[in-house]
Each structure stands twice: as C-alpha cells, then as structure tokens.
Amino acid sequence: MTQQKPHxxxxxxxxxxLHSIEEFLLDSGYSVWGAESAEAFYKGFTVRPVDVVILDLGLPGEDGLSVASLLKSRPEVGVIILSARDALNDRLAGMRAGADRYLVKPVNLRELAANIxxxxxxxxxRTAASGLDISVRAQSAPAPAWVLAVKDWTLSSPHGKQLKLTTHEFMFFQQLLRAQGQQVSKRELSDHLFGARAQNGAERLNLLLTRLRKKAAEAFAEPLPVKTLHQIGYVFTADAQITQDVSRLH
Known part of the structure; x- marks a missing residue:
C-alpha cells in the first residue's frame, strides 16, 4: 500500500x-505551502496544519530557533532546519531547539525530499487537538475568506490586505475562484487568458503565477493559497468569494 506523502x-x-523548493515538492507529490516569516507561518498553521516544517534560521522578526523551540512540544510535527549557517555552534543550537535534522544551503532537492x-x-x-496551541502566537484569527473584487480588480486576503491585479492576473483568479476549490486545467486557463491559438500557454501561466507569488508575499505577508498540480493545472485552496465591490462586505 502506498503511504501518503507528508504535508x-x-x-x-x-x-x-521558497518558491523553488515549493515547486519542486509540489511536483514531487507533496502538499506544500510557504511563509516568509514566523508570524505568517503561525497564521497559516492554524488553518493548515502540517507534518514537517522546513525552517530557515535568519527570518525577519522572530527567528527560526524560536519557531523550532515552540514546535518542540509537538511530537506530531517534524522540523528540518535549512540554513546557510554551517558552523558547529549553529548546528548544535538548532538541534537543542528541537530540530530533527539540520541541512546546509545549498541543498540538493532530492536529498531534502529524502530527509522529509x-x-x-x-x-x-497528528490529532485534531494536540499540545501547544500555536494560534496563541498569531495575533489575529483568520477572517473567513479571500475576496476578489470585480469593480476594481483587487484581491483581498482574509486579514484585509489588498493586492491590485493586472488584466491577466484578475482573469486567472476569476477562473480559479469560480471553480470553488476544484482544479482548473492549464489548457482552460491558457485559452481563457491568452486565446486558443496562443503559443507557450503553460510557460506563460507559470511565469504569471511566479510573479503573483512574489507580489502576494509583499502585499499579504502570507502565502498565496494557489496549489500547482504538476502538468495538470491549478487550484485555489482557501475559502474565497467573488464580489462586485469589497466595500459591500463591510
């Protein structure tokens, strides 16, 4: 029987x-999401628990050692530190903080997958209720949904932060949100965004999503809930809705 891959x-x-590792693991069949700070990780963890955390040490604000120490009391969560710091004292500090493994950048991604x-x-x-409540570290509970506003082509996060979208970006999210959590094929998206006769549609979609992830990281300080299904398409993995005007929600 095939064992399910860890989250x-x-x-x-x-x-x-972040995106390089994320794309590799998604292509390898793992369920993955990313965060660029400890705070963003805590917020994401409250709604999307995981089995293994790949953790950098030099994070903005709260550092990786603090995150590892917090997770130490969670026997159902593994921690792999992935850092450019290769000194013995750094390795020892990571292991004392509770890391299961300590890998030094740059790492071969196949080796990383084997360690995972x-x-x-x-x-x-993993159980529904266990040990330490990490949500205490998140300063606010997530709001119900992401919102795509038709009137001004804006994507709003559950925490009220907004990102202005280009024409293709808006059309991309519109198709994903209309699918209500179901996958949308790359062919369908390419035809809708670029036209049925467009060349290199899949590559253009990959580039579009790469730019969106970077813009979203700056605008939201939390991961964009879009999952890549290798050679198939994309799916929006969080609760979301399309509205005419964001102001109508308030």
Whole structure:
C-alpha cells in the first residue's frame, strides 16, 4: 500500500528559494505551502496544519530557533532546519531547539525530499487537538475568506490586505475562484487568458503565477493559497468569494 506523502510548510524569507523548493515538492507529490516569516507561518498553521516544517534560521522578526523551540512540544510535527549557517555552534543550537535534522544551503532537492520522508516516518500521529496551541502566537484569527473584487480588480486576503491585479492576473483568479476549490486545467486557463491559438500557454501561466507569488508575499505577508498540480493545472485552496465591490462586505 502506498503511504501518503507528508504535508509540508516552508518558512523561508528568500522568496526565490521558497518558491523553488515549493515547486519542486509540489511536483514531487507533496502538499506544500510557504511563509516568509514566523508570524505568517503561525497564521497559516492554524488553518493548515502540517507534518514537517522546513525552517530557515535568519527570518525577519522572530527567528527560526524560536519557531523550532515552540514546535518542540509537538511530537506530531517534524522540523528540518535549512540554513546557510554551517558552523558547529549553529548546528548544535538548532538541534537543542528541537530540530530533527539540520541541512546546509545549498541543498540538493532530492536529498531534502529524502530527509522529509525520513523525518515524517518517526512522527507521532497528528490529532485534531494536540499540545501547544500555536494560534496563541498569531495575533489575529483568520477572517473567513479571500475576496476578489470585480469593480476594481483587487484581491483581498482574509486579514484585509489588498493586492491590485493586472488584466491577466484578475482573469486567472476569476477562473480559479469560480471553480470553488476544484482544479482548473492549464489548457482552460491558457485559452481563457491568452486565446486558443496562443503559443507557450503553460510557460506563460507559470511565469504569471511566479510573479503573483512574489507580489502576494509583499502585499499579504502570507502565502498565496494557489496549489500547482504538476502538468495538470491549478487550484485555489482557501475559502474565497467573488464580489462586485469589497466595500459591500463591510
């Protein structure tokens, strides 16, 4: 019987590295989301618990050692520190903080995946209610939904932060949100955004999403809930709605 792959969170403030690791793990069949700060991770963890956390040390604000120490009391969550700090004292500090493994950048992504699987194999079963409530560290509980406003082409996060969208970005989100959590194929998106005769539609979609992830990281300080299904399409993984005008929600 095939064992289900572990769910992963990546906490990394370098957006290029974050997205590179995220895309590799998604393509390898893992369920993955990313955060660029400890605060964003805590907020994401309250609604999307994971089995293994890949953790950078040099984060803005609260550092990675603090996050590892908090997770130490969660036997159902594994921690892999992935850092450019390769000194012995840094490695020892990471292990004392509760990390299961300490890998030094740059790391071979296949080696990282092997370490994820090995770490997940030793974990206690994940339960609905367990140990420390990480939500205490998130300063506010998530609001119900993401909102796409038709009137001004704006995507709003559950915490009220907004991102102005270009024409193609708006059309991209509009198609995903209309699917209500179901996957939308790359062919369907490409035809809708660029036209049925457009060349290199899949590559253009990948580039569009890469730019969106970077813009969203700056605007929202939390991961964009869009999952890439390798060679298939995309799905919006959070609660969302389309409205004519954001102001009508208040």
């Amino acid at each position: 992963i969170a990546i906490v990394e403030d370098d957006s290029d590295q 699987d090995a770490t997940a194999n030793r974990l206690a079963p």
